[in-house]
Amino acid sequence: MKCCICGAVRNVGGHLDKIFSNMEKIGTLFDDYVIIIYYDSSGDNTLQKLKDYQVINPKLKFYVNKTIVSNFRTQRIANARNGCLQMIRANYSDYEMFVMMDCDDVCSQDIKLDVLKKYLYKNSWDSLSFNRSDYYDIWALSIRPYIFSFRHFKNEVKVLGKMKSYITDLLSKVPENGLLKCASAFNGFAIYKTNKFLNCNYDGRVRLDLIPKNYIYNNVVINGQKIEFKTYAGTEQTLNEDCEHRAFHMEAIHKNGARIRISPEILFN
Numbered sequence: 112m113k114c115c116i117c118g119a120v121r122n123v124g125g126h127l128d129k130i131f132s133n134m135e136k137i138g139t140l141f142d143d144y145v146i147i148i149y150y151d152s153s154g155d156n157t158l159q160k161l162k163d164y165q166v167i168n169p170k171l172k173f174y175v176n177k178t179i180v181s182n183f184r185t186q187r188i189a190n191a192r193n194g195c196l197q198m199i200r201a202n203y204s205d206y207e208m209f210v211m212m213d214c215d216d217v218c219s220q221d222i223k224l225d226v227l228k229k230y231l232y233k234n235s236w237d238s239l240s241f242n243r244s245d246y247y248d249i250w251a252l253s254i255r256p257y258i259f260s261f262r263h264f265k266n267e268v269k270v271l272g273k274m275k276s277y278i279t280d281l282l283s284k285v286p287e288n289g290l291l292k293c294a295s296a297f298n299g300f301a302i303y304k305t306n307k308f309l310n311c312n313y314d315g316r317v318r319l320d321l322i323p324k325n326y327i328y329n330n331v332v333i334n335g336q337k338i339e340f341k342t343y344a345g346t347e348q349t350l351n352e353d354c355e356h357r358a359f360h361m362e363a364i365h366k367n368g369a370r371i372r373i374s375p376e377i378l379f380n
Contacts, residue, residue, distance in 0.1 A: 112231075114141045115199050115209040115305075119149045119191030124156040129219035130212075131164055131171075136224050137210060138170070140231060145203060148173040148214075149194040151187065172198065185315030189355035192313040200309060210302045217299035220379040227302070227378060235290055237369040238308070238360060240301040241378035242282050249274050251356040253295035254281070256333045258326040260353050263317070264336040273334070282375040290372035295360040300378060307369040314358035316351050321361040 116134045120127070131146075138144035150158060150173055158175070165171045180190045192211060199209055208231075212218045230239055249261055249271055257277060261270040285291050317340075319327065331337055340351065363369035 189315035251297035
C-alpha cells in the first residue's frame with residue numbers, strides 16, 4: 112500500500128518542522144510514500160524550509176506557483192489542492208491512498224499514529240477525517256440537515272453555534288469503532304481512497320448544482336433564514352465563495368458514490 116501525503120503552503124515556515132515530522136510518521140504506515148507540496152508565494156522562510164527538507168528527505172516533491180489565480184482565498188487554496196491532485200494524476204495514480212492536510216498549527220501537534228492505523232484497512236470509508244477536542248472546522252462541514260455553508264446565512268454566528276453543537280452531539284453518540292456519515296468534512300486532515308477522488312476537483316466557488324434542492328430547502332427551514340450572497344472578507348465583491356472541500360467531496364459522491372465519514376476519535380493531541 113502506497114500513499115501521497117499532500118499539503119498547500121503559504122507563510123507557514125514556523126510550522127513545517129513539526130508538519131514534516133508528522134508526515135514522516137504517516138509514511139511509516141505504508142510500503143512507500145511521497146510528500147507533495149504546492150507552494151504559493153510567501154513572505155517568510157517557507158520556500159527555504161522546503162528546499163532544506165528536500166535535501167534531507169528526497170521523497171518531498173514541491174511545485175512553486177508564481178501566479179495569483181484569484182482574490183478569493185478559498186479559490187487560491189482550491190487551486191493549490193488541485194495542483195497536488197494533478198501531480199498525483201501525472202506520477203502517482205497507482206498509489207492507493209492520499210492524505211490532504213493543513214500545514215499550519217492545526218496539524219503540528221503530535222499525531223496519534225495508532226488512531227490512523229486503526230482505520231487504514233477498514234472498508235467502511237472512502238474519505239475519513241477526524242474529531243478534535245474542539246471541532247472547529249464547521250466551514251467544511253456538510254451533514255444533514257446542515258448541508259450548506261453557515262456563512263451564507265444572515266445570522267451566521269447563530270447557524271455556526273447550532274452546527275457546532277449538532278456535530279459535537281452526533282460524534283459523542285457514535286458507537287465504538289463506528290464512523291459518522293456526512294457529505295463533507297475536513298477538520299484539517301483527511302485521508303482518501305485515490306480511485307474515488309482522482310477524477311474530482313476542489314472548487315472554492317459556491318456549487319449549488321452539487322446539492323439536491325430539497326436538501327437546500329430543508330437547510331433553509333431549519334435555520335429559519337434564507338441563503339444570502341453577500342460581501343465577504345473585507346472585499347466589495349458579491350460572495351461566490353465557499354469552502355473548497357464541499358465541492359470536492361460532493362463531486363466524488365455524485366461521480367463515484369464516495370463514502371464521506373468522520374471518526375469520533377481524535378488524531379492530533
